[in-house]
Amino acid sequence: MARCLDLLKTAGIPVYFKRAKYNNIYDDDLIELCYDDTRAVFNFHRLENETRYFLTIRNGNEQLSLLHRNIILLVNEPCRILYQNKLYFFEDISGSKLQPFFEKEYISIPRKVEEKYYGSFILNAVRSQEINYSGFEIIDLPGRKEAILSVGTDLSGYPVFIPVFKYNDQYISAGDEGKKIAAFEVVNGNYVFRRYEKDLFWEVEVIRALRRLGLEGETPNLKLPGLPDDFSQALYAAIAWLSKHDKELKEIGISVSQEKLDHIYFTGSQSLDVKVNQVHDWFDVYAMVTFGEFSFPFVRLRKNILGQIREFKLPDGRIAILPFEWFARYQPVFSFGKPGEEAIRVQNCHFMLMEDLVLDPEVTVNEKLNKLIKAVIVPQEKPDGLCASLRNYQQEGYNWMYHLYSNNLGGCLADDMGLGKTIQALTLLLKLKRKDTSHPHFKHRNSGQLSLFVEDESAVEEQQPASLIVLPVSLVHNWEKEIRKFAPSLKAFVYSGARRREKSDLNDIIANFDIILTTYGTVRNDADDISKYEFFYLILDESQTIKNSESKTYKTITSIRSQHRIVLTGTPIENSLSDLWAQMNFLNRGFWGVRTILNKSLSFRLKKTIFSRQASGYKSLFILLCSEGPRRRLPKIFPPLPRRRL
Amino acid sequence: MEQKFIVAVSEHRLFGFLILPYFAEEGLDGKYLSISKRVRGYDLADGNFIFSSVQAQLVRLTEKYADENLAKKYNKKGTLNDFYKNVKTEEFNKKLVPFR
Numbered sequence: 001m002a003r004c005l006d007l008l009k010t011a012g013i014p015v016y017f018k019r020a021k022y023n024n025i026y027d028d029d030l031i032e033l034c035y036d037d038t039r040a041v042f043n044f045h046r047l048e049n050e051t052r053y054f055l056t057i058r059n060g061n062e063q064l065s066l067l068h069r070n071i072i073l074l075v076n077e078p079c080r081i082l083y084q085n086k087l088y089f090f091e092d093i094s095g096s097k098l099q100p101f102f103e104k105e106y107i108s109i110p111r112k113v114e115e116k117y118y119g120s121f122i123l124n125a126v127r128s129q130e131i132n133y134s135g136f137e138i139i140d141l142p143g144r145k146e147a148i149l150s151v152g153t154d155l156s157g158y159p160v161f162i163p164v165f166k167y168n169d170q171y172i173s174a175g176d177e178g179k180k181i182a183a184f185e186v187v188n189g190n191y192v193f194r195r196y197e198k199d200l201f202w203e204v205e206v207i208r209a210l211r212r213l214g215l216e217g218e219t220p221n222l223k224l225p226g227l228p229d230d231f232s233q234a235l236y237a238a239i240a241w242l243s244k245h246d247k248e249l250k251e252i253g254i255s256v257s258q259e260k261l262d263h264i265y266f267t268g269s270q271s272l273d274v275k276v277n278q279v280h281d282w283f284d285v286y287a288m289v290t291f292g293e294f295s296f297p298f299v300r301l302r303k304n305i306l307g308q309i310r311e312f313k314l315p316d317g318r319i320a321i322l323p324f325e326w327f328a329r330y331q332p333v334f335s336f337g338k339p340g341e342e343a344i345r346v347q348n349c350h351f352m353l354m355e356d357l358v359l360d361p362e363v364t365v366n367e368k369l370n371k372l373i374k375a376v377i378v379p380q381e382k383p384d385g386l387c388a389s390l391r392n393y394q395q396e397g398y399n400w401m402y403h404l405y406s407n408n409l410g411g412c413l414a415d416d417m418g419l420g421k422t423i424q425a426l427t428l429l430l431k432l433k434r435k436d437t438s439h440p441h442f443k444h445r446n447s448g449q450l451s452l453f454v455e456d457e458s459a460v461e462e463q464q465p466a467s468l469i470v471l472p473v474s475l476v477h478n479w480e481k482e483i484r485k486f487a488p489s490l491k492a493f494v495y496s497g498a499r500r501r502e503k504s505d506l507n508d509i510i511a512n513f514d515i516i517l518t519t520y521g522t523v524r525n526d527a528d529d530i531s532k533y534e535f536f537y538l539i540l541d542e543s544q545t546i547k548n549s550e551s552k553t554y555k556t557i558t559s560i561r562s563q564h565r566i567v568l569t570g571t572p573i574e575n576s577l578s579d580l581w582a583q584m585n586f587l588n589r590g591f592w593g594v595r596t597i598l599n600k601s602l603s604f605r606l607k608k609t610i611f612s613r614q615a616s617g618y619k620s621l622f623i624l625l626c627s628e629g630p631r632r633r634l635p636k637i638f639p640p641l642p643r644r645r646l
Numbered sequence: 647m648e649q650k651f652i653v654a655v656s657e658h659r660l661f662g663f664l665i666l667p668y669f670a671e672e673g674l675d676g677k678y679l680s681i682s683k684r685v686r687g688y689d690l691a692d693g694n695f696i697f698s699s700v701q702a703q704l705v706r707l708t709e710k711y712a713d714e715n716l717a718k719k720y721n722k723k724g725t726l727n728d729f730y731k732n733v734k735t736e737e738f739n740k741k742l743v744p745f746r
Contacts, residue, residue, distance in 0.1 A: 004665045004707050008653060011700040018654035018668075018681070025670065025679040031655065072663050074655065082655060082663070 002075045005087070009035055017085065031087050034059055038088045040098065042125045043106075046135025046191070051114055053122075054106035055098060056132075059088060066101040073099060092128065118191050119184050126182045126193045136191035143167040143181070143196035147206045147253055151238060152260030157231045159238035160221040163210060164257070165203055167196045174207055174219035209252045213245050235261075236310055239321045242267035266320040268292035285333060285344040291320045297342040301326075302334050377403045383431040385489035388423060397424040401566060402431065410565035410587030412543070417570040422479065425469075425539055425568060426487045432536070433490065433514055434464035466493075466510045467537035468530075470557065473519045475541055483515065490514045496522050506533065520545050520553050527556040535562040543567030546586060547579035558586050648672075649682065651701050660730070660738050667705055669695070686712070 008015060016029045038059045045052045057064040064083065072082040076095035081088050100107060109117045118136070125131055126138060146166040154160045163174040170181045182195040207219060215222040224241055227234040242249070242256055246269050249256065258264050270291045277284040287298030294314055304312050304322055308331075312320045337344035380402045382390065390398060397413060401424065404411040415421050471479060476496060483492045492515040495506070500522065509516060510533055523530060538560055540546065546554040565587050573579050649669045656666045670679040687709040689695065690702055697705065709715065717729035724732075 001665050001711070004653075004704055007700055007704055007707070011698075011704070013701065013704070014652050015665075016652055016654045016679075018656040018666075020657045023681045024673065025652070025654065025681065026677070029654075072655070074663055074665070087655075 002078060002080065005075065005080055005089070008033065015087070017082070029085075031082065031085050033087050033089075035089050038090055039130060040090060040093045042129045042131040044122055044125070044131060044133045044136075046114075046133075049111055051109040051117070051135070052106045053109060055101050057088070057098075064088075066098060067103070067105055069102070071098075071102055073102075115186065115191075123182055123184045123193065126184075126195060127178045127180050136193070138182075138193040138195055140195050140197075141168065143199065145199055145202065146255065147203075148257050149210070149242075149249065149254050150257040150260060151242070153231075153235075154221065158223075159227070159235050160223055161210070161215055161238070162220055162260075163207060163222065163254075165198075165206075167198065168194075170196070172198070174203065206252065206254065209248075210254070213248060214241065236321045239265045239267060240323065243270060243321070264318050266291050266314055266318040270320065270323070272298060272326065274298075283346045284340075285337065285346055286342065287330075287344070298330070299339045299342065299344055302339050305331050305334050375403070375407075380431060383427060383433070385433075386427055386430055386487060388486045390423070390427065391420070394420050394424050394427075397421075398427045398431075401425070401428045404566075405432065405564055408564070410567075412567045412569065412572055412583055412587060414569055414572045421568040421570075422482050422541070423486055425566060426483060426490065428566075429467055429515065429537065430487045430490060432464075434536070464536050465534060466513050466516050467539060468516050468518060468535040468560065468562065469537075469539040469541065470518055470520055470523055471541035472545065473521065476517055476519065479517050479541070492517055494518075506530070510535070520557075523560070524553055524556050527559065531556075531559045531561065533561070535560065537564045537566060538562035539565075540567045540583075540586070541569075543569045543583050543586075544571055544574050544579060547574060547582050549578070549582040549585065554582055554586075558589070649695060650679065651685065651695070651697070652679065652681075653704065654681075660735065661711070664708075664711065666708055667701070 015031045015033065016025045017031055018025060018029070038057065041056045041058060043052075043054050043056060055066065057066060069083060073095045074080045074082055074087070079090035079093050079095040079098060081090075081095065081098065131138075144167065148164045148166055148171075150162040150164050152160055152162055165172045165174065167181045170183055172178075172181060176198075178198065179200070180195050180197055182193050185192050185194070210222060214224060216225050217223045224238055227237050243266070246267055256267055258267075268291065270289070272287060272289050274285065274287040277286065288295055289298045289301065291314055294316075301312060301322065303309065305327060308327060310322050310324075310327075312322060314320050333344055333346060337346040339345075377396075377399050379395070379399050382395075393415075397415065401411060401413065405428070413421050413424060415424075469479065473496070476494060480492065480494065483490055491513045493509050493513040494500075495509065495516050495518040506526075506529055516535075518530075538557075540557065546557050548554060567583050567587060569583070572583060649671055652668050652670050654666060654668055655663055658664050667685040668681045669683050669685055670681045672678075673680050685705050685708075687705060690697060690705055713726060713729070717724065717726045720729050720733060
């Protein structure tokens with residue numbers, strides 16, 4: 001009916017009073033609609049033994065008495081009454097409050113329940129109604145206002161933002177329709193109300209500002225859209241939002257309260273300042289993280305970053321939430337780097353990580369990286385002395401191995417069995433055959449670690465030692481045969497069997513031969529002797545033999561020093577990715593990090609699941625270093641023969 | 647005679663005072679209006695009277711608290727007489743009248 005009456009306000013439809021059982025309506029029955037300025041005034045008078053409460057109705061300057069006036073209560077909420085052919089519209093009072101005064105002049109509140117009545121009903125009236133009073137005190141005060149954004153959780157445990165307005169010491173939730181705020185207290189037996197005006201315009205502006213920053217929903221509970229389903233992740237996202245908008249919230253004058261949460265989270269501004277110093281064989285990554293007034297080396301967050309733990313306890317007990325992007329960007333640095341007191345040391349071979357870490361133009365790593373990955377593999381001429389013509393794919397393999405040699409990188413030739421890995425390797429060795437073999441001693445490098453950043457290569461080239469080829473016993477004869485057949489100019493020595501040292505010592509062999517063929521077993525037995533020398537190339541055939549990085553063979557092989565390394569295998573991965581890790585770690589030590597993190601890092605890099613940026617870079621280099629990337633398969637190169645008919 | 651659309655505050659024997667729409671005709675000397683019938687929902691469609699949008703809206707709203715519709719809310723299968731007979735005056739006063 002309230003909606004009917006509201007429609008009548010603008011419709012211009014005449015409204016009459018129809019008496020029961022009468023069908024005729026006269027002009028006297030026309031009802032006047034009084035829309036505006038009808039209000040109820042609450043009267044409270046505290047007397048000696050009681051408090052009297054009654055209402056007076058005012059329409060403009062006219063005062064209406066409710067008592068015994070044959071008033072018809074048409075609608076209770078919002079109150080609409082019919083009184084002497086006038087229909088009165090009230091906005092902020094219900095009909096049930098008026099009804100008692102149709103029959104009685106006032107309501108008497110006895111002394112014994114007075115205090116409770118003042119603290120509830122009268123307090124509400126003081127807040128929201130026009131009142132006349134005597135016998136107690138109402139003090140109007142200027143309001144000191146403060147906006148608070150309280151972070152809590154809803155019934156389902158999801159984070160919500162609750163705007164609260166504080167006027168002096170009174171907290172009012174957003175959406176409260178009262179015009180004033182009041183507090184009741186008893187002072188020496190006297191009843192006192194302290195009342196403040198609400199700044200409704202300011203409250204609306206605060207809510208609008210919060211919506212502009214991204215909060216949605218209806219007050220009192222605002223929500224952040226697009227939160228993850230997981231409760232803890234949703235809470236982290238909510239805290240991250242607070243951190244992100246810390247400055248704006250302060251500018252608007254909104255403080256943040258976390259009293260409804262289990263912990264107090266850091267919501268101030270946070271930053272990470274990263275500097276990279278390039279030293280000879282490594283990068284020192286200096287990073288300082290700042291959470292508000294706390295500043296400390298980023299290396300202290302190592303456990304968090306590696307363990308994907310987003311919460312970090314600050315010295316004052318607050319919990320900082322690490323930004324999600326830090327995990328994506330810096331986990332590889334911690335995985336591959338060695339943490340120090342203040343810096344993380346990252347080997348040169350991980351230079352790709354630097355690309356994502358800093359965009360500092362002083363660091364020339366990016367140029368080197370791009371040069372290496374994007375460089376076109378230059379076709380090489382067939383070396384003199386090669387008694388064979390290479391097939392196209394063999395020429396490509398040879399070109400590729402020479403390209404790696406030029407860039408001081410090790411490589412894995414993973415062609416299928418029968419495609420000629422041996423001849424490709426021999427072609428490379430023939431191409432790089434030393435000019436002068438008359439040097440009896442070699443200048444040993446300080447480190448066996450290959451470097452991408454060696455500037456002075458001439459010193460190494462001056463004294464080229466023999467190349468060591470390690471292979472299974474069963475292949476020794478085959479290699480000998482192929483060397484004689486395809487590269488007879490290469491002088492080869494078989495360093496294997498019980499009589500291997502009868503003819504001459506190892507030093508002479510290295511000085512006088514181009515190639516030393518040996519077996520994995522021999523290397524294991526003569527590890528102490530062999531590791532004294534440095535070889536030009538160290539080539540492993542059937543390199544999956546060193547797939548177990550805990551084995552003695554692996555440890556011995558990796559202890560042999562050489563200027564360049566190549567592995568040949570038709571099955572680089574037999575069981576798991578750790579097989580590949582062992583071979584790649586032999587080729588370019590440290591490139592793939594520590595094996596224990598292999599399952600986390602190598603697999604996701606290759607599958608491009610989490611850290612896509614790193615993945616793309618690593619994949620490019622992986623393809624470059626290992627022909628497993630664009631691996632040549634036998635059926636692709638030689639289509640299968642038709643089946644024989646019997 | 648021309649029919650007029652009026653609204654009247656009218657007393658229902660059970661529900662108290664209601665706002666209801668009526669068709670009325672002017673009396674012979676023009677000094678009074680004679681109510682010819684209460685306007686119901688079905689009158690909107692019969693084409694005998696052209697309703698303004700506000701009038702039509704009023705009819706639809708008042709139809710919601712017509713006896714038949716309230717009776718249907720009480721018991722979908724029961725008749726209007728069942729409704730009057732089974733629901734006591736106290737129940738009307740307690741559960742219906744305050745929410746008009």
